[in-house]
Amino acid sequence: MPQQEVHAVVERFVRDINDSEHVEVPAAASLGEIGLDSLSIVDLLFKLEREFEVSIPDEALPNLTTVGALVEYVNSEKRGDI
Amino acid sequence: MLAGVGAHVPPSIVTNEDLASKLDTSDDWITSRTGISTRHVVEADTATSDLAVRAGAAAITSAGPDSRIDAVVLATSTPDRRCPATAPAVASALGLSGVAAFDIDAVCSGFVYGLAVAEGLIASGAAQCVLLIGADVFSSIVDPTDRTTAPLFGDGAGAVVLKAGAPDDAGALHAVELGSDGALVELITVRAGDRWFSLQGQAVYRHAVTRMTEAARNVLKKAGWSVEDVDRFVAHQANLRILRTVGTELGIDPDRVYANVSAVGNTVAASIPLALAHAHEAGRVRAGDRVLLSAFGGGATWGAAALTWPDLAN
Numbered sequence: 001m002p003q004q005e006v007h008a009v010v011e012r013f014v015r016d017i018n019d020s021e022h023v024e025v026p027a028a029a030s031l032g033e034i035g036l037d038s039l040s041i042v043d044l045l046f047k048l049e050r051e052f053e054v055s056i057p058d059e060a061l062p063n064l065t066t067v068g069a070l071v072e073y074v075n076s077e078k079r080g081d082i
Numbered sequence: 083m084l085a086g087v088g089a090h091v092p093p094s095i096v097t098n099e100d101l102a103s104k105l106d107t108s109d110d111w112i113t114s115r116t117g118i119s120t121r122h123v124v125e126a127d128t129a130t131s132d133l134a135v136r137a138g139a140a141a142i143t144s145a146g147p148d149s150r151i152d153a154v155v156l157a158t159s160t161p162d163r164r165c166p167a168t169a170p171a172v173a174s175a176l177g178l179s180g181v182a183a184f185d186i187d188a189v190c191s192g193f194v195y196g197l198a199v200a201e202g203l204i205a206s207g208a209a210q211c212v213l214l215i216g217a218d219v220f221s222s223i224v225d226p227t228d229r230t231t232a233p234l235f236g237d238g239a240g241a242v243v244l245k246a247g248a249p250d251d252a253g254a255l256h257a258v259e260l261g262s263d264g265a266l267v268e269l270i271t272v273r274a275g276d277r278w279f280s281l282q283g284q285a286v287y288r289h290a291v292t293r294m295t296e297a298a299r300n301v302l303k304k305a306g307w308s309v310e311d312v313d314r315f316v317a318h319q320a321n322l323r324i325l326r327t328v329g330t331e332l333g334i335d336p337d338r339v340y341a342n343v344s345a346v347g348n349t350v351a352a353s354i355p356l357a358l359a360h361a362h363e364a365g366r367v368r369a370g371d372r373v374l375l376s377a378f379g380g381g382a383t384w385g386a387a388a389l390t391w392p393d394l395a396n
Contacts, residue, residue: 038284039115039323046291046327058285 027068083247088140089359117322121236121347134217137239145243153209157192190379192351216351236347240355253392257304270380290378297386305388318377319343369393
């Protein structure tokens with residue numbers, strides 16, 4: 001699965017939360033910088049888990065502070081499934 | 083089956099503006115994260131038992147003169163005293179000296195646990211008519227200077243009367259589902275030696291949504307109901323975002339999700355019976371409605387129940 005597909009889901013979510021199509025969602029940005037509060041981050045995790053049928057355990061969360069790290073994690077979990 | 087419902091909140095109200103005048107917070111911040119606008123808090127001389135007695139009396143009145151209470155179960159995690167339980171004092175204050183009376187503590191899941199306990203008391207023949215009260219005074223353990231927890235909680239009590247009934251009676255309790263995971267003890271706790279309560283908000287949100295959704299699905303299966311059968315979803319009122327997300331995960335129409343958290347905040351064990359009482363008063367639950375309950379709380383504990391709403395005179 002291309003990494004772009006996961007990134008696109010994150011971008012859609014962030015633009016909906018911010019109610020703006022003009023928000024940039026660079027891989028290096030922290031989740032806080034792109035307008036996600038702590039509960040929105042969890043909502044995003046639920047969305048990624050549902051859409052890509054992966055599990056993101058609590059233990060992984062401390063390392064998933066940027067868009068890029070989160071996208072890469074989901075992508076690697078998905079690859080592991082195949 | 084359920085035969086009566088009642089509630090009580092203390093008169094004093096704390097608004098988000100009141101909190102913003104003392105803490106580094108704002109109405110916007112609190113509302114956007116929690117959906118809470120106001121909460122009721124007790125005066126210094128009011129304890130959990132005082133709220134429990136008022137709610138219990140209201141539930142007994144609602145149940146009518148034929149309901150002879152022979153057991154009082156109080157769900158609370160803020161008992162009047164560390165020892166003994168608060169329920170015997172509540173029973174006596176209600177003129178029920180002599181009946182079975184004890185506390186249970188499953189924090190915010192306490193009322194759902196209590197439904198199973200009450201049903202067990204009746205099924206075993208130990209009691210015929212149980213007064214189940216959920217009551218908490220979290221203002222006694224929440225640090226008023228902590229902007230992350232102080233806005234979340236309110237004080238209150240809610241109660242129901244349960245007695246033996248048939249499965250097709252309005253008011254029948256069809257199924258209960260309970261669970262716990264002690265590995266999550268640090269999420270919601272007052273640590274030994276600490277005065278104040280602490281909460282890991284982000285982790286609680288995640289586990290609450292997951293467990294409340296799972297427990298609700300399991301109890302629907304036990305009851306033989308589909309999601310479409312649910313007329314009203316009355317979940318633990320911790321946070322509007324949890325309610326909405328659990329509703330979305332379950333696929334319940336948002337119009338069927340009842341919320342009073344905006345007015346009362348998280349009232350812990352009182353939350354669900356208080357919501358049931360408010361929904362009943364507002365005509366948002368009617369006789370025969372299929373009602374789904376779900377809760378998550380400290381422990382961690384969780385639970386869900388499926389019942390039909392009784393035909394209540396009051």
